Amino acid sequence: MTAIHKRVFFRLRQKLMGAFITKPQPKPLVLLGPGSALQLGQLIGSFGMRKILVVTDKPLRELGVLDPTLQALHDAGVETAIFDGVLPDPTEQVVDLGIDCYHRERCDSVLAFGGGSSIDAAKVIALGAANHCKAAACIGAKKCKLPAAPFFAVPTTAGTGSEATFIAVISNNETHAKGGVIDPSLIPKAAALDPEVMRGLPAHITAATGMDALTHAIESYIGRWRTDDTDYYGLAACRLVFDNLAEACRNGSNLQAREAMALASHYGGLAITNALVGYVHAISHNLGAKYSIPHGLGNAMVLPHILELLKDDASEKLADIAVHCGIGERREPVPTLVRKLIDKVWALNDEIGIPRTSEVIREQDIEALVTAAITEGGSYPSPRFITEDECQGVLRALRAA
Ligand SMILES: NC(=O)c1ccc[n+]([C@@H]2O[C@H](COP(=O)([O-])OP(=O)(O)OC[C@H]3O[C@@H](n4cnc5c(N)ncnc54)[C@H](O)[C@@H]3O)[C@@H](O)[C@H]2O)c1
Numbered sequence: 001m002t003a004i005h006k007r008v009f010f011r012l013r014q015k016l017m018g019a020f021i022t023k024p025q026p027k028p029l030v031l032l033g034p035g036s037a038l039q040l041g042q043l044i045g046s047f048g049m050r051k052i053l054v055v056t057d058k059p060l061r062e063l064g065v066l067d068p069t070l071q072a073l074h075d076a077g078v079e080t081a082i083f084d085g086v087l088p089d090p091t092e093q094v095v096d097l098g099i100d101c102y103h104r105e106r107c108d109s110v111l112a113f114g115g116g117s118s119i120d121a122a123k124v125i126a127l128g129a130a131n132h133c134k135a136a137a138c139i140g141a142k143k144c145k146l147p148a149a150p151f152f153a154v155p156t157t158a159g160t161g162s163e164a165t166f167i168a169v170i171s172n173n174e175t176h177a178k179g180g181v182i183d184p185s186l187i188p189k190a191a192a193l194d195p196e197v198m199r200g201l202p203a204h205i206t207a208a209t210g211m212d213a214l215t216h217a218i219e220s221y222i223g224r225w226r227t228d229d230t231d232y233y234g235l236a237a238c239r240l241v242f243d244n245l246a247e248a249c250r251n252g253s254n255l256q257a258r259e260a261m262a263l264a265s266h267y268g269g270l271a272i273t274n275a276l277v278g279y280v281h282a283i284s285h286n287l288g289a290k291y292s293i294p295h296g297l298g299n300a301m302v303l304p305h306i307l308e309l310l311k312d313d314a315s316e317k318l319a320d321i322a323v324h325c326g327i328g329e330r331r332e333p334v335p336t337l338v339r340k341l342i343d344k345v346w347a348l349n350d351e352i353g354i355p356r357t358s359e360v361i362r363e364q365d366i367e368a369l370v371t372a373a374i375t376e377g378g379s380y381p382s383p384r385f386i387t388e389d390e391c392q393g394v395l396r397a398l399r400a401a
């Protein structure tokens, strides 16, 4: 296919996706603040759930962060079964084990308790369990007949905003390439944004996941599928991140900063569920698949490079963000505001310890990474297509010299 054919194909594919995605989507009921995870336990009881499958990962379970929520569920008369087999960037295999556990334990609902990996795994467990199918059969847009089993979420990172989206990202068992499961019933019935459960999140994960939230906010805001609604959430999320992420990294016990970041993450999720993401995610997903670079870290490293590439194509929108976040003033020329915003992103990355380069990226992989990222990025409503040379430039800049 020539470059022009590819672009026509990408635009058609975007149109097809857009027909499904850009409708206003339902939003979860949100409980916010310290102790809200416990209130969610009570709420799940009042919804009449009898036995819930709690989906989490082992390190988090061993930290004991989940215990008060389990107690709240028991106090509300809800039995629990625990599936703690989630690994970062969960595979179809992990999800299938969770679906087996749901049936074996005769559950009637699912609670995700963890970062984006646990939430995404839990979403597809809830969908696969209701449809008596495996994860692979759920991949794609609205592949299942029945809605997911009743689903609830407590995010423990402030980052992905997965508790607000109808998308789950699941990795192929062999290639680790990421596939999207898209279904409106993946939006939880209720979610708790509880800073207490984020208190012990290490600084480097706080930093990387927080930059994922900023990436969602910016990519949705400058993208072609933005709406007034997504602009509102995108701008609010940007401000919350610039004002609170460094403090949440420095002082993880500052619950105000943690709560602000949880809200930023949620707003970012509300924005991308309608407006989608862009090339930062396209490149970062493929770095994750190839080298297991964590999702947030990949986004954090790629974000300023993509902003440098798109600064003339999205100048008005980037200037809006700078003004809204107090980085510049409306009276300043647009190019000045854009420069200030991009410099602020570089500076925030440096302040919170995001490295500028990675030693794992190898020269011999770059061609394949470019092909995969350009193909994936072509399905996102970025302000413009980026070229293979530009994508190569980003990857080479990320490679440690
Ligand atoms: N569905 C969506 O809309 C969406 C959006 C963005 C990203 N994602 C997906 O989310 C995944 C990444 O999620 P993530 O960045 O939240 O990381 P993660 O869920 O993989 O967690 C990273 C690590 O943090 C630890 N952790 C989590 N919470 C903790 C806490 N409170 N205290 C101590 N340790 C804690 C976990 O044990 C894990 O080791 C990727 O697979 C990505 O593709 C999904």
Ligand SMILES: [Fe+2]
Pocket (backbone or CB within 6 Å): 160, 212, 215, 216, 281, 295, 299
């Ligand atoms: Fe993301």
